[in-house]
Amino acid sequence: MDQSVFIALVNNAALLLALAVVYELTYLFPAKSCRSRQLISGILISMICILIMKIPLELHPGLMIDTRSILISTSGLIFGPIPTVITVISAMAFRVYSGGIGALPGLGIILTSALIGSAWRLILYPRSKKWSWLNVYIMSLTVHSAMLICMFLLPYPESVSVLRDIGIPVLLIYPVVSILLCLLLLRQQEIREYQLQLRQSEERFQTLFDHAPLGYQSLDENGCFLNVNQQWLDTLGYTSEEVLGRWFGDFLMLESRKLFQRQFPVFKARGYARSELILIHKSGKPIHIAFEGRIGYDMDGALKQIHCVLQDITELKMKEEALTNSELKYHRLFESMKEGILMIEADSGIITEINPYLLQLSGYSEDFFVGKRIWNLGLFHEIAESSIEIITLKDGESLKFEDSGFFSIHGAYRNTEIAVSACHVKELKMLQMNVRDITERKRIENALLESEIKYSSYIQNALLESEIKYSSHIENAPGGITITPSAPFPCCI
Incomplete structure (x- = not known):
């Protein structure tokens, strides 16, 4: 086994590091254009593959050995089907164009490397991520065993001669290079995933921060604003430029400002505070706020910032005042x-x-x-x-x-x-x-009833007495004249 074979294969393998650069370049594209990212990745990987194939180890005229098998199998494992298909098509076209007795084995190596790498991605790799290095090593042994088998497509005795020259270097160097390259790319992938998760987490937090139903502010140890959320700005009508860096007391009514000045040292010493304050809206109207704050400390236990949550209770205060007035009004009515x-x-x-x-x-x-x-x-x-x-x-x-x-x-x-x-x-x-x-x-009604009974009795007695007198007058009338009245004697009361 010629030492020059090792040196040539190692130099050729060094070009594979460009794959890591390609992986980084793909993240320059927006996350939403996933298809475009895969297409561009496929084009860049194809360019690297052709560059590798242009500087191969030439064993015999028309018979070239390079590290395309590592590149294509790694592409199938890490980058997915679309970049791999683009790379396979480009590599096969270039190999056919190059010609020579190694064209047929070369095409076989390209196809088997792509198929094994893609199959590993879909079937075996997800089941054994904890043993990623061993997984990649076994995949690489499989790929390059298939590569050596493809050498039997060469005419005899060239096939035996090639296997004797490259068999051991391929099985020793290629799996190690595959492990190093895949672990580098997987490490990049993990870092990118963590960065993506961190960015998404920050975006979710920022969305929650800005659209939270409660106002939030953070203050430094002097009570000056470090940050406020959108709800805080909407509640009080200011812009962030008008607020950040200013003292919190500048936005308080006089009595609340005095209370804040008096209680702020106590708040910092105790680490927690809850109060009701009156802030000044940009238009000048008072805003009643329920204030709750906690101290945030750094690793050394020193005050880092003061986190405060503010809830607008102006409407609640108005309802409480209306209810108090209503209760007072009802109580006065009740009492009077x-x-x-x-x-x-x-x-x-x-x-x-x-x-x-x-x-x-x-x-x-x-x-x-x-x-x-x-x-x-x-x-x-x-x-x-x-x-x-x-x-x-x-x-x-x-x-x-x-x-x-x-x-x-x-x-x-x-x-x-x-x-x-x-x-x-x-x-x-x-x-x-x-x-x-x-x-x-009831007394008046009873008095009226008694009066009615009394005067009714008087009238009845008067009528009876009048009738008696009238009857007596008729009986004593002269000349024997008898008068028969046709109606009772009228009486006016």
Whole structure:
């Protein structure tokens, strides 16, 4: 075995390193143009293959040995079918063009290398990625064993002579070169995949960062902005150029700014903060913000940056204020109404609230009512007797008791009208009992009734007395004249 054979094969194999450059060049194309990337990869690999075939080890006139088998099998394993097919077509065309007695074995080597490399990619390699170097070594032995078999396509005795000259170098050098080349390309592939995953992760994070429903800001140790997301900018109406590098307190209302100045050292020392602040929109209107922040530390435990999440609670604050005003308005109405009101839990019948007017009307204290069951008070007998009907009332329904009453703590009887209606308060069924004092109305009605009876009696007596006098006058009339009245004696009242 001639030493020059080893040197020639090693020099030829060195050209395979250009394949790593091709692999890097393919990533210059956008990820979306995958088909274009494969086509261009195939063209570049074909050019390398033809260059390798142009500087071969020439054993005999027309019989050339090179490292195309390594290139094509590696292309099938790493680059896939499209670049491999392009390379095979180009290599076969060039080999036919070159001619010589080695044309037929050369075509066989090209085809077998492509088929074995592609089959390995589809069938065997995915099952044993952990042993990639051994996998590539076995593939290369298979490829180059097939290459040596193809030498039998040469006429005898040239086939035997070639096998004797290149058999050992091919089986020793080519698998090692294949391992080194494939591991280099696989390493590049892994790095590119990690870079792609990292880029996709960064893009997902950036998308989440910009389109998150909450505002985000990061501050340095002095409270100046390092970064803000799009939601923060949209909430306050600024651009990033107007914000980054400025002090957070510049965007706070005066009271919130004082609070931030006072609490910021405590925040940094404790590592966590939660508060409500009022920020200034670019238009000047106040924005109520729920603020939550945490300290981010570096590997040495020093403050790296301050992460803050901000939620716009302006609308919530407006609703809370409206609710407070509504409750205050209701409470004032509840307190000032000239009608007794009791709020009762429907399920239990327990009184939860009573207004001052009913306390004044009954003379009892609030403790007498609140926390007690309405049925057990002993004041409202009609309510106790109708408890089942009252409990089963639905929203919007009501029961009225028009002629009821109770004795006050002082023993005075109070005539009342009672109306009980059902409603829901924060998913809790409640009963509202309105007690109207009609004692004065009843007194007036009774007085009118007594007056009517009295004067009706007077009228009846007057009519009877008038009839008696008239009858007596007729009986004593002179001349025996008898007068028979056709109608009762008129009486005007």
